Amino acid sequence: MTVPPRPVVPGFHPDPSVVRVGNTYWMVVSSFEYAPGVPLFRSTDLVTWQQAGHVLARPSQLDVSAAPGSGGITAPTIRFHDGRFWMITTNLADGGWQVLVHAEDPLGPWSEPVRLTEVRGIDPDLAWDDDGTLLVTYAGFGAGGPAGLVQQAVDLETGAALTERRHVWQGTGGRFPEGPHLYRIGEYWYLLIAEGGTERGHAVTIARGTSPSGPFEPCPHNPLLTHRGIESPVQNTGHSDLVQRPDGSWAIVFHGVRPRGASPQFHVLGRETFAAEVTWEDGWPRIGAWLVPTTDAVEVEELDGPALPDSWVSPRRFPEELLTRSDAGWRVSAADPDPASDELFFAGRRQEHLVARARAVVDASEGVGGLSVRMDARHHLDLEVDGDRVRAVAHVGVLRQVLGETTVATGDVVLEIRAVPDEGHFSSTALGPDQLVAGLVGGDGGFTELGRLDGRYVSTEVAGGMTGRLLGVWCSSGAIVVRSFRYTGSDEPAVVPAV
Structure with a gap:
């Protein structure tokens, strides 16, 4: 049996989001109908990760009692701002939409949730404008279904929407543009998203603009990452997050699956978290070598x-x-x-x-x-x-x-x-x-x-x-x-x- 490239966090740990504070990286992943919710991992090298608990660790923070299979908690984002760690995610099971919590220490305790009931969609991101305004970019839902990638300013303390939602960038034409992450890097705001669906067509694309609300110019060599149509033991690569190391270099975390068996093949471990180097050329990121554990630890x-x-x-x-x-x-x-x-x-x-x-x-x-x-x-x-x-x-x-x-x-x-x-x-x-x-x-x-x-x-x-x-x-x-x-x-x- 040939051992395929190994994930940095194996098993059902999809939709990774990562932040670095000092020399430590903290990462959260989706948990869907399972409790506790939002597994939390830490690392000092982006390769070796240890679970450090859960963010939504108490019943007062998480109700998934009505969640169907693959319902509940989806696509969290973790960020550090103004001396605090912040985590936002969607709970599709309790009618309250977005869940926003914070902690001074990521090991907890995390606060009771603030609910963003006017932010209706999935995959919320957290970014702060130059004047300190919290911007939540997400895959919006409307009366007729998905409404594309939208953005609202939100009151950090109450969760109330401060603006109507505005459409931002809709990707390169792939289905289900989702999983947005917004970054201020140098003179530009970069918007990283997933599109193509989380199956074999999954991909990561990126755009940039001078304003966090756009307009956004797509990267000329999109997709930044995809394994659609190529021979690889890892498929369905997408839903990513960028992070900068203390030395100024960059890396990316993303999920993928390891299918096996006869066509169309089957994956059993769920979407797992992988990582790779990132280099910058002409103001755009490019994927480098994958970060792979060197040994198959039992x-x-x-x-x-x-x-x-x-x-x-x-x-x-x-x-x-x-x-x-x-x-x-x-x-x-x-x-x-x-x-x-x-x-x-x-x-x-x-x-x-x-x-x-x-x-x-x-x-x-x-x-x-x-x-x-x-x-x-x-x-x-x-x-x-x-x-x-x-x-x-x-x-x-x-x-x-x-x-x-x-x-x-x-x-x-x-x-x-x-x-x-x-x-x-x-x-x-x-x-x-x-x-x-x-x-x-x-x-x-x-x-x-x-x-x-x-x-x-x-x-x-x-x-x-x-x-x-x-x-x-x-x-x-x-x-x-x-x-x-x-x-x-x-x-x-x-x-x-x-x-």
């Missing part, structure tokens, strides 16, 4: 402490609403189950590697639940412990298929799901992005497979939407106790042996 994460790792999230609710810590482990409860819903009470972490393994020791003597790999509520593969039975169950849309089952003694059961490379010829339609293998681990360490599923059925191309896979634990009734959970991931197959 990631191991265990759920064994008194607090959940920063990586853990839940759809439409905070994980703490489902999980409580006790001496016996983490108790996962199915609170207020809705018999009309196919949503499981799930908490977990993103699959961040092409090859991965999740193992959980669970006691389901008081309920039904287990281990799952999830794309959304309708596309997941579960290991279900129900009394003395363990089943591997595939959910693909409205279809539910038991792939295999066995009898076990009540008490602790060791469950494992593996994402392993698929085997076959690239011209075969049977070649998926990977194979998902679900089974039990015995007392001797041996693995018993209960079922496997072509990974395409837990991919974005099948499920639709904007997110990626998660691996975690779930409960559908009563409660289960998770004694331990361990995630191991790498882009090298040898780390997670096939079965």
Whole structure:
């Protein structure tokens, strides 16, 4: 297996926005229906990033309870102004449109939100004019749908719009001009945007003008970045943000996907964050060498402490609403189950590697639940412990298929799901992005497979939407106790042996 170029932040971490303060870079990404919202990362070199928590870390800041799959929080922007960090994003799930928060320390606490209810659209940007006026540039919505890239002056304290929205630059003709970021660099204001749609036609384009409101002159060598129509292991490149280093050089962060399998190929990890050098020629930026981690570090994460790792999230609710810590482990409860819903009470972490393994020791003597790999509520593969039975169950849309089952003694059961490379010829339609293998681990360490599923059925191309896979634990009734959970991931197959 050839290892493709690696992202700087792997897994479902799309729409990156970055700011540098001193020698530290801070980056935020979209989180959609998952809580906590807006993952926050920090780095000193733009290559090695560590998650530093979430910006929207409290229920008073974030309500995604009504979010459908790929609804909720989209395309945040982070900036530093007047001694404070500022973050703005859109919550499509609660009717309040834009969410604006600030903090003196990005590690928190972040303020309660100011809502920009007159700024109706997505992908808001923050920029301050020379006189200190806050300008919010965004992809506007109107009565008939998308209204293009627009801009309004906004009161920083109240969120009230100070001007009617005005149209700015609409890009080079690609569909869905969005993701704008506005910068003052030298004598010009530069407007960086995404267009072409976030699928294979995705691209980054840029324009400049002497006023932050335009008119804007497009760059003569647009698109600044795109992988449409080229042979590359990374596709769908777009939605970017520029940042200047302390030495005056520049870089860019952007997202892309790593599709695999037979045509039209499938991506399962979601849109991941990549980075590249930027050089300037004749007053315009150009993309240079990509910034790529030099080693394939094996990631191991265990759920064994008194607090959940920063990586853990839940759809439409905070994980703490489902999980409580006790001496016996983490108790996962199915609170207020809705018999009309196919949503499981799930908490977990993103699959961040092409090859991965999740193992959980669970006691389901008081309920039904287990281990799952999830794309959304309708596309997941579960290991279900129900009394003395363990089943591997595939959910693909409205279809539910038991792939295999066995009898076990009540008490602790060791469950494992593996994402392993698929085997076959690239011209075969049977070649998926990977194979998902679900089974039990015995007392001797041996693995018993209960079922496997072509990974395409837990991919974005099948499920639709904007997110990626998660691996975690779930409960559908009563409660289960998770004694331990361990995630191991790498882009090298040898780390997670096939079965």
